[in-house]
Amino acid sequence: MCGIHVALSAVPHAISPQLEQCLCNRGPDYFGQEERRVGDTTSPQSWTLTFTSTVLALRGDHIAKQPLVNSTSGSVLCWNGEAWRVGGHPVDGNDGESILALLRKASAFAPAARHDAMFDVFRSIEGPFAFVYYDKPAERLVFGRDRLGRRSLMITQDEASGTFALCSIAEAADSSWKEVEADGIYVLDLARLQEHAVSAGHQPVRHDWLSGGQADFVSTLPRNSSPSVRPSIGAFNKSLPSANIALTASSPSVGMLKQQLLDSLRPRVLGIPQPPSASADDVRVAVLFSGGLDCTVLARLVHDLLEPDQGIDLINVAFENPRVVAQLEKEAKGEPVDYYEACPDRITGRRSFAELERVCPERTFRFLAVNVPYPETLAHRRQVTSLIYPHNTEMDLSIAYALYFAARGQGSCSPPGSGSDLGQAPHASSARVLLSGLGADELFGGYVRHATAFSRQGYLALVDELLLDVGRLGKRNLGRDDRAMSHWGKEVRFPFLDERLVRWAIETPAWEKCDFENGEDVAGVEAGKRVLRLLALELRMEGVAKEKKRAIQFGSRTAKMESGRVKGTTPLS
Template sequence: MTGPNQVLTQLRVTHMLRDAGLHINQEFRAKTLFLSFEQCFVFILVTCFDLQTLLCHKMCGILCTLCRRDEFAEKAIYERLLPLVKNAIQRRGPDYCREECFEVNDWRVCMFASVLWLQGNEIAQQPKIDENRNILLWNGDIFGGLPVAEGMSDTLGLSEALEATGGSHEQILQVLSSIQGPWSFIYWCEDKKELWFGRDALGRHSLLWNTKSQNSLVVTSIGKRGYDLEEVPAIGLFVGNISDENFNLKLYPWHTTEIRAAVQTFHLEKILNLRISDDVKVVSNYCPSTLQVPAEYDNFIGLIKDYANQTKEFDVKTFYEVLLTEPKVKSRVERLIYELKLAVDVRCRFQPVKCKTCASSRIAQCEHSTVAVLFSGGLDSTLIAALACASVQQNRSIDLINVSFPYSQPTFSSKKKQPADPFINVGEKIIPEELLIKTDPNYETPDRKTGKASFAELSKIFPTTKLNFIEVNVTKDELIENRNKHIADLIYPLKSILDDSLGCALWFAARGKGIKHNSTGQIVSREYTSTANILLLGMGADELLGGYSKYRKDFGKKEDWLKIATLLAHDLAVIPYRNLGRDDRVVSDSGRQARYPFLSENFVQFIATVPAYLRTAPFGFLPLGVGEKLLLRLAAYSIGLQVSSTAPKRALQFGSKIAGLEGKSEQGHNVCPRLLLPE
């Protein structure tokens, strides 16, 4: 919600820049709406330069195979696998593909890449081979950290930086650890006959491998069911030397990796010829979460309890207003908005000037959507959408993609009263039903209702931004067909009920096919496919800010803040082991790139330093949708998002109603038979 301080800040900046001969337009005001005076100048320093010419980004599928030349049986297996994997990889990067094969001693190495052209005057071809015959396969974004010359692709910039190391392990580790942004890579160092590969410290991009044979190795972005592949654990960087008779692997762990737990989790002892470095660790771009607990009496906690004890009827708006009077909370709310705003901004700006549809045309630019948001109308997605409104050029639209599966409202007998949905009740109070867009009643899921309410609120707050509500309705038959054809292989090697529900829902969202509504409620197209190059996702918010119900349960009546701090530290530590690789594979299949603002290194670093009691308030006396992720809710409320700031957490599989569509009472951790190949 815009207050007098924001208005005064913009006036100060406006007058000073006008004195310097710079023109301030409406777009600048929208983009600096939530920033302090100092933050405005940081924003100016960043945006005075054309970020679209700084880095040439692309999304790739990468694959490397290593096989002894005399192992004909294993070679035959991989010769059957590779065409299937290559086809799937080319769906990720359909603009250019190439393979480079060579022999070293008794080994044959093949490196394949398929590139999706997302930016630059020309495609950055891969595999990238430098003058010394070093070969790079790169699937990532360099948003900062590693200097890259203006106009140069990040693939070329990284290749030059790695070449300059001369193969030094220490220097290669320094180069890779400096990168801010998601990535996975494979790198052949010709001089030392070494093969490097790995994922960023948060595991945001996919990489799979097979390490169960001494005679072969496969490392790939994507696999196929029926072949023995596993996720490459995002616990460090791997390097293997094949100048000797055997292929010996060494792991340099990230300094944030709990290596003992990782060894047990991933059964690293079973990987043949693997040695873990115990003297050198790779420095991650963020620190472990603080275990700081509040003092015996803390003003902020006192405010929460005093309000709850003194009021008969709990009013969320008044409660948030009271909490924002606490200076240490207000300052952290402002810092959170600032860090998240920069994360959203760079993820919106680092992409082509043209949408997917117009990319191959001769027009210089277009006004179609290049940014989409997976949009449930909940706290995380709505805050991202709001900040994207201040980052995207005003002549461009933003696609808010809302996915639902068939759902009919349950009927209740007169004796049994229908339970209330607190989020829907809040939404209806704030946004009258007549202002909500009209959608198919057969898909009126919880996420559809909240999505429409938050869409109406965003349209009101940002009247000059072109917002599109993309109503994605997925039939049961369509789900079954596409799971069998594509999605099950993308989810592989994961295979649980939860993986199935989340992976399928995310695939249909990323495909972006549905009914397009504009902010006035009109249906623009009934057969629309999103033109966006990137899809913004809210993953990471629950782990960083305490959004899960387990926090309230473990907090209990004892109010054990150390336990909550320990839980948050653990949840941050295991983010790399979660399912971001699956999500990357699923989203990339539609030729879009998944980007996670909450998992920006700078945002993670900031949140990790915030004490647990200032991130979440899992008090049992607070209503659901108030205490969880409290710091994030206060941030959303402070910029005017009243609907989503009071939204209880609702997981995608439940909000979209894919859970239970094909099987009732299924347990999320159980193996999903629908993901297995028929026998």
């Protein structure tokens, strides 16, 4: 995880102290800057590119100082993310340095082929990333986010002053900053800079993630056709079953999902370097843990991969919601109330924690209870609002609160094996890698609206709803969540959103993932995300398999903290 800021301006650009601090929060291990003169050097108006990068070192055996520089050509790369594979092959060592080496090779091609060779480098990356690359020989600025948009990148353009900037977060909460769309690779031609750096006739040009103008992964296969693998992520399978096929524990998709998740988790949890000033009991991986189905299955499978002596932190967040507290105190009639332990996610979390300890007795799971008093929530409101911009609704804020304080990882934990809240002591998680179950509902039909769509028009409507959800993850969720959690020098990883797992999931017929055509009595668990629930049963976690879906803002009680009448879509004041 890193922080990126790149500015094109008439004079060298100095970032504000506030922005510098925010970028350093994202990447506390190193801060670096580079400058380049660009454009027509014979013009009276010259332009400067200023690159700023901060680094959270999680790959390789050393801190790769950024911005990364090609000393031969003068090209510059600002890299934020993880390249798990490039060209189908695992990446050893530092991934940013590996990408720069491939770009160096691409620049050695003849001019006619250099353009496509550079694009092919970025197109061949599997993993979450955002990048800005200054291709000096060609005088162009290349930037983008991965196909799913798992890392944040913001853009602002001011035609009046001619400034152009890219940043991991908005430098100021004003309407000029927008998220870069995760729909391709963007190129700004710097060789054509004239009086103004950015004008109506001189804008970044988008190039498809797939070469040759092919459709991207949110396309669909024709109905009743067989899935096909494309060079990008894949295509939704909209074929229909010829008969009612029940999804049960013996269905092939259950075993295939387990293998897909293990393959996705392996690079995300193995080989993580020890945190700075590490002690013997430091934990390297934490799970954002509501106790629900998605996160608990992840925690259980991580157990199968990690070395036996490594612990796993389970971070569970609960809030003091004044509305709910007033109701609980009224019902208690003067008796003391622990409103944190009464939060739905705290109840579910402790129950699932106990189940994990039962099925994995040799693993040290540490349940970290993060309790957030209402005054502390208010004290951080301005910071959270700034981080999630341009997202600015009550729902955005309530979700971001939960992620923001969970990522901070400061709370109290029970002694291993206690399974309760007894004897808790203050604790801060040392883990700098966080695992999130985001994506499971969108891929496997976990929302109420998926059941509603099926009841309306069967699998045709269901697949359309799934297609919509997966296609807008980058726009609705991922950039916002990245900014909220990375503020604490943590990197969130999404095992359900591995490209290969996503490809398998969207090319698998809907009835092999969720089974709204058959009742709970067929498989013993509800239809939504049934393939994942059946996997939980295989992992001997019956209670987890039967957990109901609950939105994070309701489970942690960040929703409607001041008024029960406010709507989630209400803009923040």
